[in-house]
Amino acid sequence: MKIDRRNFISLSGKGVAALTLGGGLVTALSSCKDHIMNPEGMPVIVAEGPFTRLLPIPPVIGSQGALTAQYTNHEIVAGHATRVLGYQADSILGPTIDLPAGSTLDMVFQNKLSDRSNIHWHGLTTPANMDGHPEDVIQPGGSFNYNFVVDQRSAMYWYHPHPGHITARQAYMGLAGAFIVRDATESMLGLPSGEFEVPLIIQDKRLLADYSLDYSPQMHEVMTGYMGASVLVNGVHSPLANVESRSYRFRILNGSNARIYNLGLSNGAPITVIGSDGGLLEAPQSADTLLIGPGERADVIVDFSGYAVGTELHLVSRQFAGGVAQGVQEFKVMKIVVTQASTDSYTVPGSLSAIVPLAEASAVATRTFSISNDDVGHGGMMNGMHRINNKIYDKDRIDEVVQAGTTEVWVFDNSKGTEPHPMHVHSLQFQVLDRTGGRGFVTATEKGWKDTVLVMPREKVRVIMTFPRHKGNFILHCHNLEHEDDGMMLQYRVD
Numbered sequence: 001m002k003i004d005r006r007n008f009i010s011l012s013g014k015g016v017a018a019l020t021l022g023g024g025l026v027t028a029l030s031s032c033k034d035h036i037m038n039p040e041g042m043p044v045i046v047a048e049g050p051f052t053r054l055l056p057i058p059p060v061i062g063s064q065g066a067l068t069a070q071y072t073n074h075e076i077v078a079g080h081a082t083r084v085l086g087y088q089a090d091s092i093l094g095p096t097i098d099l100p101a102g103s104t105l106d107m108v109f110q111n112k113l114s115d116r117s118n119i120h121w122h123g124l125t126t127p128a129n130m131d132g133h134p135e136d137v138i139q140p141g142g143s144f145n146y147n148f149v150v151d152q153r154s155a156m157y158w159y160h161p162h163p164g165h166i167t168a169r170q171a172y173m174g175l176a177g178a179f180i181v182r183d184a185t186e187s188m189l190g191l192p193s194g195e196f197e198v199p200l201i202i203q204d205k206r207l208l209a210d211y212s213l214d215y216s217p218q219m220h221e222v223m224t225g226y227m228g229a230s231v232l233v234n235g236v237h238s239p240l241a242n243v244e245s246r247s248y249r250f251r252i253l254n255g256s257n258a259r260i261y262n263l264g265l266s267n268g269a270p271i272t273v274i275g276s277d278g279g280l281l282e283a284p285q286s287a288d289t290l291l292i293g294p295g296e297r298a299d300v301i302v303d304f305s306g307y308a309v310g311t312e313l314h315l316v317s318r319q320f321a322g323g324v325a326q327g328v329q330e331f332k333v334m335k336i337v338v339t340q341a342s343t344d345s346y347t348v349p350g351s352l353s354a355i356v357p358l359a360e361a362s363a364v365a366t367r368t369f370s371i372s373n374d375d376v377g378h379g380g381m382m383n384g385m386h387r388i389n390n391k392i393y394d395k396d397r398i399d400e401v402v403q404a405g406t407t408e409v410w411v412f413d414n415s416k417g418t419e420p421h422p423m424h425v426h427s428l429q430f431q432v433l434d435r436t437g438g439r440g441f442v443t444a445t446e447k448g449w450k451d452t453v454l455v456m457p458r459e460k461v462r463v464i465m466t467f468p469r470h471k472g473n474f475i476l477h478c479h480n481l482e483h484e485d486d487g488m489m490l491q492y493r494v495d
């Protein structure tokens, strides 16, 4: 089969006139020629459920415990058991790990799968041998004790498997969980907590007629990434959240393999962004929609105060431009019903945390990573269609060598590219300096610390980072997990 990504067709005759993207900015960035799609990458249209099933909250564990990768059953759709992978029995998602900053994580991982596996702590800074490097795997029947000090800002990180070439399948089949770190600075803010602090892990799955979970990407789905028609929150399809008329803190994770969400509220109310991948922003940002790529998080406050009991609305994903086989449809993610009046009148503090900007002048190097992939993908190759600097992942090759404690600027250059790539660097948090081309600005959720940044077609994004003290081999990759397994991943070594 020949793939020619230069031969695009326009999805519709008119395109989308204007979209609202992040920061409350209204940007007319779509035109006929913008709204392109791969001829072989058809969008997977979302099919909404009845929104009658209550949103479940994953169980919470502390710094010590066990995570056992296993085959189990889970009701993605009520009344129908689906065979999935879980880190605990009867669940598609692992427990939420919730611990104070400075704790030592002491987690026994057991692999009861018939394939190799491991755990990567996405967003956390760990010693190299604790990071879940693709070659650092635990064989079937084996176990490993993940043990390291969690010395991080308060934020929602997450964990998932990372074995070379089979990460996408294992994550898709259910292996993932949230990882919350808390610190004193954050608790002083009095943010909505307890039942008013709600993790929302958003994922799409492809269910067959018998409710079995299908993971069988065809070649064009390696191009677009694998998408499903069923959108799940916390492991269930089309859930319902009953809320009080007050402020809630939603901690959102896009845990999908490839699907990007442009989240907003169906009544058009703004969302207050308080944090991103690596914790709280300096100051809250108001946004109408949040474009969140795979691997990214958004920490938001939604204020339902003043809503009458009985009010119904939805968390929706709106259309967006540049997504190739994505963004063509608006769909509902979760129904929200105000069922109880509350007198709580929380207001978000104007100052949330201190973020010292990393100075570009302090950078000892600038490295550019071309992710445009405009020179590959022709001639019927069955893998390696997605590359970084025209290279595919090679476990025996170190691509970049950096010095612990130094600061560098990394440039993810998709300026000639036609596909979105959420770019992720292991074991550190970076700051987004700027975005040129495409959307052309830094969004509300990108104004704090990040470990994953969405680089849409024609965009070039510059990030700045200081390498932590841990030496050894780490990776950077596209968090579209089909792209990642296809080879869109490099190794960097910290000396």
Ligand code: C2O
Pocket: 120, 122, 160, 162, 295, 424, 426, 477, 479
């Ligand atoms: Cu969540 Cu290497 O990634």
Ligand code: CU
Pocket: 120, 121, 122, 123, 424, 425, 426, 427
């Ligand atoms: Cu990661």
Ligand code: CU
Pocket: 386, 420, 421, 422, 478, 479, 480, 483, 484, 488
């Ligand atoms: Cu990609």
